[in-house]
Amino acid sequence: MKKSSFQKPLSKTRAQEILNAYGADPERWPEDERQSLIQLLAQSPELQALRETGALLDGLLDEWQPKLSCSTDTLISSLPAQPRRKQNWPDQLAAFFFPGSMAWRQAILAGIPLMLGFIWGLSGEPPEDDWTETEFLIFNPPLEVITDE
């Protein structure tokens, strides 16, 4: 997540709310208010005292670190079968016609419109209209058209 370089100034009330809610460790403070609170703390002995009170409670909370069983081997060895992934219809169609890896399937699918365009272009008859007269009129307009403008 991109950090914002600008942080709006914090009121003293808001600073007290943050300290009362999150305690003394800046890591737990709201990211978008952290820098402002650090700056405000440097100027306010009252807030520093509140932070110290919070730090005492933080210290006590830190003492509870439960022991873990860490018995995950059975979990990994006895995993249930995963449900089949849902495929949308283009994927199903591609899998039916072109069994193989996903990358190849996608490349083939992307190439189909290109191939169709190429075939259509080859199979079309050459234009029969004679454009010579139209072209002549565009570059040599009749005199009355020029005078009207």
Added chain:
Amino acid sequence: MDDGALMERVSRGDREAFTVLVKQYAPALERFAIRLLFQQHQAEEVAQETLTRAWLKACDYDPKRARLSTWLHQIAHNLCVDILRRQDRELPLAHEAEGGLTAADTAENSMSTLESKDRIVKAIAVLSERHRTALVLTYYQCLSNREVAEIMGVSLRALESLLVRARQQVKVTLEESQ
């Protein structure tokens, strides 16, 4: 490996990727569940069930919507809430918590530390489920306030109220037990 790539591999049935997921997240999930349920065996079950669901529902994970840690904690939280509702009884006392304090614990720790730890566990145990969840997720699980609010389905303001109340109550309980 980032969250999206890991879960993409898990969704394709890659057991090696799942092992990475388990090693990375199982301890945090178990700790979270112990701190909410106060029962070692239940916490272990919650962690295992959360990871099994992650295996089965890996396709549903969207890295654009949430970090993997948030997604897993959300599943674990729902499981813990279900258990707490099912139990519908008071939480065990602190010395029953996490399977009870063993003789080894006593030998390892000084008496003052043990008492202090015991007191803090009791103080957290008397909190309501909402207050305890807010405190545990924010304080112990190293999640941001936005992530905790998302897991609990509350606004940031509501989360902060829960946290202020939880910390105040823990402080009062600790003072009373001195």
